[in-house]
Amino acid sequence: MKAKVHITLKPGVLDPQGKAIAHALAALGFGGIAEARQGKYIEIDLAEADRARAQAAVEAMCKQLLANTVIENYSIELAE
Amino acid sequence: MKAKVHITLKPGVLDPQGKAIAHALAALGFGGIAEARQGKYIEIDLAEADRARAQAAVEAMCKQLLANTVIENYSIELAE
């Protein structure tokens, strides 16, 4: 099973990286960019074949390590 | 229009962050993790309303700045 995890900053949390990206894109001449936000995208290959158990395990991974839940949200997608 | 961009390392490119994640997860007691890969997830708010033009613009952004095409692949999704 493969888990695809998105980790994004909670709304309202300052995103210096996103700010710098938006700024750099504008400097390169791309117009009309209101905002950019940067998050992480993590793919994990799991031995677990059971969807429910895989979901539970990845939830736990997010809470314990992958996301900093004080400032970040996470979302999980499972794929074969 | 919102663009969601995934930037991932090309297969075969060393991923020290992914390796560290897999290692840390194992140390936390999560079993059966074959591999973890870390990429970036960038959301961009565009003024552009035309899909085709937005797609072309974001392609250009990826090539020129967002991805290092020597080692990274990118993929783009557009959403209203």
Place this chain on the structure above:
Amino acid sequence: MKAAVIVFPGSNCDRDVKVALDAATGRPTSMIWHKETELPALDLIVLPGGFSYGDYLRAGAIAARSPVMRAVVAKAQSGTAVLAICNGFQVATEAGLLPGTLMRNRNQKFVCKDVHLKVETSQTAFTARYAAGQVIRLPIAHADGNYFADPETLAEIEAEGRVAFRYVTPDGAPDDDANPNGSAANIAGVFNREKTVLGLMPHPERLTEPALGGIDGRAMFDSLVAALS
């Protein structure tokens, strides 16, 4: 030798390298703001250490696309020497001046310490005052110094003798214990094909005075002055 240091927002070793260059050349080094689009006649361009644009997105990525870099690349292509130190090395790879890329250190941590390096060649403007095979000591200070290039590129760099420095033990062994960041083949610095551009993670400008703990960095500046004056 006329030298200039490029200053990006977030550069922070620009003054340090200027001090070292001023001492070596005996004349003031000019500082060039990243928004400049044209460069004066120069013998040496330095891309300094620091965190240009915070190293946000990827280390060196945004600086590599700043206006001045187009001019730097043009100068480099016409043979002007470029010394790219630490963040400058990252900028240079992002700008395509040098092969490969610098990834996050394998232990994920910033590391600041002295390392030992083997000088691979003394046949360049940057290293003439060192002996080939000599082991020197220089500081590193980076989070993204893990040199990566695909196998063909690595083979080519090696075959063309373009590895400038390798991380080694004090007695010269390029083993894994001596590798502070996971770099391929313990590579700490590489040249372009013509050996007119050098990128390296260690900071020669930080060891140019006994008071700072050593002078192993000084020979690089002295080499450049001798070759380019």
Place this chain on the structure above:
Amino acid sequence: MTAAAAIDFASHGLSREEYERLKATLGREPTLVEIGVIGALWSEHCSYKSSKKWLRRLPSQAPWVICGPGENAGVVDIGDGQAAVFKMESHNHPSFIEPYQGAATGVGGILRDVFTMGARPIANMNALRFGDPAHPRTRHLVAGVVAGIGGYGNCVGVPTVGGECGFDPGYNENILVNAMTVGLADAARIFYSAAAGIGNAVVYVGSKTGRDGIHGATMASAEFDEATEEKRPTVQVGDPFTEKLLIEACLELMASDAIVAIQDMGAAGLTSSVFEMAAKGEVGIDLDLDRVPTREPGMSAYEIMLSESQERMLMVLRPERADAAAAIFAKWDLDFAVIGEVTGSGHLVLRHKGETVADLPVAALSAETPEYDRPIRATPPQAPLDAASLAGGEPLDKSLLRLISAPELASKRWIWEQYDHMVMADTIQRPGGDAAVVRVHGSGKALAISVDCTPRYCAADPEMGGAQALAEVWRNLTATGAKPLAFTDCLNFGNPERPEIMGAFAAAIEGLRRAALALDFPVVSGNVSLYNETQGRGIPPTPEIGGIGLIADWRRMAIIAPELGHILVVVGETRGHLGQSLYLAKCLGRAEGPPPPVDLAAERRHGDFVRAEIAAGRLRSCHDLSDGGILVGVAEMCLAGRTGAKVRLPATEIPAMAAFGEDQGRYLAALDRAEVTGFLARAKAAEVPAAEIGKFDGSDLTLEGFFSISLDAIRTAHEGWFPGYMAAP
């Protein structure tokens, strides 16, 4: 103006009495924004209402002090028209909640306090206290805090040159993260915060305002409980890149005469900066909050005033210079907005969306700032140790290895290798010695910097502990040859409403006061962090001290590394005090007895003698003695100098007393054989006890009559603990 509907003053940190006082001063019901503003200003964190009475007792004057407590940072004269500007600040609560960002923004905040004064930051220090290494949360906190301090300091390009790090179960739920910055300024161009000049523009620069850390100041003024963990405010995220631009832009602007007054936005954000500028300048200020650059749409006046978004400053500019100033900030891609003006009204008037949302009489409210004389209860004295009970411990070499690998004394390389301690290319004593030393760029001078505190001493006897902390800083500076100039502090304590905590606070201040007077070492800035307490359990009293000293000629400074063949001399008297020592704690498992007494007159005599020897060029290697006593001190010198030593101990009742006693006022000096006789004679003449006790030689540390251990074994023990601990899952 509309008064706040339902008055929930407690949730803004005001007590009923304080609320009534506010109402009486205004002569009407306050508005919501006014309650928010005053709640923040009168919080413990901003008002020092519990501590002020005691802080006043600290000596803050000396001929070389240019600016003492009361401004953003202290300023001392270092000659040649130059000044050193420095301060230390706590970021304890935020670092516990979010270690990386909490520690990072702590560094950002203290940097701003220093460059606000017109100084270029040249060095950072940090003092860290974590809980029991075995506590489940400790490792994660250590990793995050260290990465955060490095992440911020490395990026702005200011070297982090030293600090300290201790562990104690008393910090399990309340870690301490104290950060210090030292800057260098032109003594004639120091910038202050008093607003002046009716009609002058009030200008906002830096990052935009978001909804970050609203209520940070009130949070730092309350105990932790489960509820605070729940309603965590949005954590502030640091942006060191913007800070670096802000430093460069501010220093560029400061080179002109545009700035009348400047103040960073720290705790309580715009509220405290604007109020302080008005109060200090005895003027009024009108602000139009619609002009404040915001990051999110729809922010209320309350949110704008209380946001703790980072990397922002407030300035009063000469109107004719405003355009030139705007151009500088545009060059550095920073926000710049005229948001108000200085008025003669004496009121702080805030307008938002066409409405006046606050109208506060500045002087009257300043005068009404609460100040408490809280009840105090003295810490009971500790019974002296019974020496007989100390006999028969394990062999001394076992104890030495145990001590040198204990979390308190183990090498902190794991920490400082993550800090860029060399950027700016003026660090001439890197971390690992007694004090860090950085050159004053381009000159023959250098500054020595040290931070210290021994909480276990302070817990046993806060007055002696306070004196000891100051003496230790002074000694560390002296050991490099520096003349100690002044200190800053972070007074970290528990809940001041508990008499025993307030008693410890008062006693620590008394110890600091006595030591500062005796050592001619005034305070010029500092910070108080109270309510470091969880569920009724306070931290050990921790008056962290940061000091700086001046080395007139850095070619004549002492380092801790001896040379092969050097003779080892101990300066000061060895009585073998083991009360509250690390030996007692680690090797005998006991935390008992009074801490070592500090004889301030002797401390001064011994230090002045050592410094004179260094300045004369006769002493090049010196180490002060503290935790772990003589044997640990010698081992540290051996490691630094990569040489062994042969040592014999001064005579004491039992050998461990001489080996590990923590008597104060002592140094180890390593001297050329030819210098020894003269050194001892001059010491005698100066009434300074000094005795030859060994020689640096070989590759083993040998204690005559006891043991011989290889330097490698000592190094492995000393270097191994921290990386081993952090690598464990």
